Amino acid sequence: MNILPINIVECYQKIKNQLTLTPILTHHALHNLIQGKVFLKAENLQIGGSFKFRGAFNKISQALASSPDIPGFIAGSSGNHAVAVATIARMMGKSALIVMPEDTPMTKITKVKKQKAEIVFYNRYQENREAVVERLAKDSGRHIVPPFNDPDIIVGQGTIIPESFNQLSAMGNTGIQSILLPCGGGGLVSGCAIAASHIFPQSKVYAVEPEHYNDLEKTLETGKQHTNDMQEKTICDSIMTPTVGNVTLPIIQKYNVKAISVSDEDVLKAVHFAAEELNIIVEPGGVVGLAALMRHTNLFFGQHVLVVLSGGNIDPKILMKSFNL
Amino acid sequence: MNILPINIVECYQKIKNQLTLTPILTHHALHNLIQGKVFLKAENLQIGGSFKFRGAFNKISQALASSPDIPGFIAGSSGNHAVAVATIARMMGKSALIVMPEDTPMTKITKVKKQKAEIVFYNRYQENREAVVERLAKDSGRHIVPPFNDPDIIVGQGTIIPESFNQLSAMGNTGIQSILLPCGGGGLVSGCAIAASHIFPQSKVYAVEPEHYNDLEKTLETGKQHTNDMQEKTICDSIMTPTVGNVTLPIIQKYNVKAISVSDEDVLKAVHFAAEELNIIVEPGGVVGLAALMRHTNLFFGQHVLVVLSGGNIDPKILMKSFNL
Numbered sequence: 223m224n225i226l227p228i229n230i231v232e233c234y235q236k237i238k239n240q241l242t243l244t245p246i247l248t249h250h251a252l253h254n255l256i257q258g259k260v261f262l263k264a265e266n267l268q269i270g271g272s273f274k275f276r277g278a279f280n281k282i283s284q285a286l287a288s289s290p291d292i293p294g295f296i297a298g299s300s301g302n303h304a305v306a307v308a309t310i311a312r313m314m315g316k317s318a319l320i321v322m323p324e325d326t327p328m329t330k331i332t333k334v335k336k337q338k339a340e341i342v343f344y345n346r347y348q349e350n351r352e353a354v355v356e357r358l359a360k361d362s363g364r365h366i367v368p369p370f371n372d373p374d375i376i377v378g379q380g381t382i383i384p385e386s387f388n389q390l391s392a393m394g395n396t397g398i399q400s401i402l403l404p405c406g407g408g409g410l411v412s413g414c415a416i417a418a419s420h421i422f423p424q425s426k427v428y429a430v431e432p433e434h435y436n437d438l439e440k441t442l443e444t445g446k447q448h449t450n451d452m453q454e455k456t457i458c459d460s461i462m463t464p465t466v467g468n469v470t471l472p473i474i475q476k477y478n479v480k481a482i483s484v485s486d487e488d489v490l491k492a493v494h495f496a497a498e499e500l501n502i503i504v505e506p507g508g509v510v511g512l513a514a515l516m517r518h519t520n521l522f523f524g525q526h527v528l529v530v531l532s533g534g535n536i537d538p539k540i541l542m543k544s545f546n547l
Numbered sequence: 548m549n550i551l552p553i554n555i556v557e558c559y560q561k562i563k564n565q566l567t568l569t570p571i572l573t574h575h576a577l578h579n580l581i582q583g584k585v586f587l588k589a590e591n592l593q594i595g596g597s598f599k600f601r602g603a604f605n606k607i608s609q610a611l612a613s614s615p616d617i618p619g620f621i622a623g624s625s626g627n628h629a630v631a632v633a634t635i636a637r638m639m640g641k642s643a644l645i646v647m648p649e650d651t652p653m654t655k656i657t658k659v660k661k662q663k664a665e666i667v668f669y670n671r672y673q674e675n676r677e678a679v680v681e682r683l684a685k686d687s688g689r690h691i692v693p694p695f696n697d698p699d700i701i702v703g704q705g706t707i708i709p710e711s712f713n714q715l716s717a718m719g720n721t722g723i724q725s726i727l728l729p730c731g732g733g734g735l736v737s738g739c740a741i742a743a744s745h746i747f748p749q750s751k752v753y754a755v756e757p758e759h760y761n762d763l764e765k766t767l768e769t770g771k772q773h774t775n776d777m778q779e780k781t782i783c784d785s786i787m788t789p790t791v792g793n794v795t796l797p798i799i800q801k802y803n804v805k806a807i808s809v810s811d812e813d814v815l816k817a818v819h820f821a822a823e824e825l826n827i828i829v830e831p832g833g834v835v836g837l838a839a840l841m842r843h844t845n846l847f848f849g850q851h852v853l854v855v856l857s858g859g860n861i862d863p864k865i866l867m868k869s870f871n872l
Binding site for chain 1: 564567568569570571572573575576589591592594596634637638661714717718719822825826827828829859863867870
């Protein structure tokens, strides 16, 4: 499927009444930092705590439109996507089954359980998650909601762009030169890159990765798909993926997305700035765009920049650590 | 001055482009709790971290319209009002002088200093703050920006109501039955009560106080102005005032506002809910409306309720404490 910008605008019209209209926040210290304007789209305030609600809602509502009698949904995820799928299934009166590694932190398990989802654990060293998901989907008749490598998911995530455009227009700002987005599997980046090509045609899209999980940066550099060493450490657990997807990567390449990376230290500073100056809680993997702006200031000097803060599912201990900087 | 609802709507039209359009957040657990609908207006995301920006901006812009050559502004406050006045003065290219008690916590001093304001300390056991402010205003030619007991301030704070109405309308909800507001000096409550009388005519307005700082509750009960014992302890420092003002009280009485109170324990639970479930940081004094909803559930059963979360200027240690509940 060749996704067009119009598909994303139409999707936004269809799902927008189900979303929280997350704010665009500003702070004079960020304007000063780049001698330009910085607009922070706070998707950590989305229902379920992240942008993942958008794609999952699009996928699930489309599945229900064509097959209203599906018994439920299944997703392999330990984080924001799991919460989104569980939340939407509950809203729709359907069951959700979430496939999680056995060593998932308890805080994440709790968030999914609060949404009444059933959880199946698997051993991530001995089993393949996708295989487990597919087997359980087949056994139970549940519909799979993939985390990123799927056109309906990509279209849903891209709805951040038309929504931000409407908000920026109302604020008198439409000329965005750079858009900074967290990148794990590339669902957010590919959807937003497609939409931005039409809605902010003068803009450059940046995919921001943690420094030892910069597979996209290396893949774009070499033209050869790079896979991350999953033994490397990062606090950005929500975007700690082996590689971007084979559906998302060609889109990212087609739209000339640029990849940049940030360190854990950069990320902690940005978590702290968001909490201390903006009163919002943003998780490490969700704040990398702001971290990149603060780290690579020269890239954005004098520009109008849109930064997506993508989620807030943080371990409170990391939030606290950020305050001791 | 007799403030009319139309004054507040007109003020909103005048100042709205200078404000952050703070979101209205929802959470299914709160809907379930009261078997109704709960809309949280997140003014902790306002510029400067609280609703205080609204009143101070209205006051300062009116002062500059009539006397553009004022050298600067002065305010007596150690908290959100101080940050708001300092922020706006900086935006306007004017100086700000903030009068603070000598024992103000360092975090609050830092927030004001970041806005380039000058600070004068006074001894709150030996000196009267208003007298210090008036003397310094006279000496320096600076214009006083009072924290709550002033018609322009009250009008500005009330702009939350027309703004929320516009947002709720876009969400398909206009029938609000209860409005919960934090109450210290009563600026927010009086402004919102005036506006709500016209905009949400079916609604009852609740002023929420900390349990040992419930002067308004006692004053409304007895008809005799009550003053709080300032030796009592509360974590709600931002609404820890000796009494509501003599300008705000008659408005609060005229519009039949009801006062209710909450304990520090209720407040900590609400701080935690906001952080854990909504990814926002709300200060104790700013979250009392949500605390009251969670505590006095029966009062709001089956209703559509608007709760204003008024500020986010929290001591990180209290935020952390809320996570250990």
